[in-house]
Amino acid sequence: MMGHYHISGLPVVEEGKLIGIITNRDIRFETNLDLIVKDRMTTDNLVTVPVGTTLEKAKDILQKHRIEKLLVVDDDGSLAGLITVKDIQKKEQFPNACKDNNGRLRVAAAIGVNDEATERRRP
Template sequence: MSIIRPEHGLTFDDVLLVPQHSTVHPRDVSTATRFTRGISLQIPFVSAAMDTVTESEMAIAMARAGGIGVLHKNMSIERQASEVDRVKRSESGMILNPITLGPDRPVREAAGLMARFKISGVPIVDGQGRLIGIITNRDLQFEQNLDQPVSQAMTHENLVTAPVGTDLDDAERILAKHRIEKLPVVDRDGVLRGLITVKDIFKRKQYPNANKDEHGRLRVAAAVGAGPDVRDRAKALVDANVDVIVVDSAHGHSEGVLRTVDMLRDAHPAVQLVAGNVATEDV
């Protein structure tokens, strides 16, 4: 027989915080805090490294809001690194290593990359990395032969480019003037050095408090354990440009976790490192 508790239960609607005199205007309040010594947050929120909570979609949403997401580790090393890469490529001030294809690759491959990374175009470069064209959704809209080389379907005449050093304000003016969505950045030799997109410029205005790195990319953390694959997993995450490695353990105050932290610090001295949970004080 179930027992009904005699006490009253309260919901959010039953509780009111009584306001009092304040000398602070809401617009002057800062909720900024630190996640690590080197990474600040605009809002004090972090999404958990749980497989029911944080993958790339949640991590992107958290970073856009000013927080950070910790990608869970219950997946293969390759997939977790891919999730990091997806967050880092989701938006950027300038994409430093844009996805490219050679002119002999099939159109089908270009279409697959656009679908996978949710992008609308791919720069085409020669063997020396020089920009020779760009293939976009517009080029593929009525294309029937997906097995032909991209050189037959790409836009290659009157390409609009910008020199290295172009800032986002100048890039926005160039994009608007030519009514284009992607602006390749090339050096004096025509080698592709980056890509600025109208989508990233709009997102900069839409999410002014986004948590971004020095290159304008969203920040993301990823979890590792203290198991045998930790060295390989951490290297793959660092290679994918993860911002923070989180040694995730139910009991962080243990020799296994401490050894893992020491190993990661020696192997990747530049990466930000977090470890936990720790619920005991070492006196």
């Protein structure tokens, strides 16, 4: 599934609580396709940060631990988010990107109202 969607890692939760992470490193050379996630995921020494951690602090932690994914947890240990190296790179590369409340890019277009524009906007 991760390969199909071009995802390199996923947090693993049980009843909302973070219990591990599975990444390409965990499964890259695995030949036994019958193994379940709990048998391959990383559960020890998870690197986490609390809700509200700045991207600058997250970048420092990612660099210090030489990881690409940083798990964000609340005070109860529930998964609240995931900060990736790509998130930080995109934020630095496109600081003025317009995003909605969920962090998705907003898209808009302007087009004229003359006959030529009307013809161009037809699907």
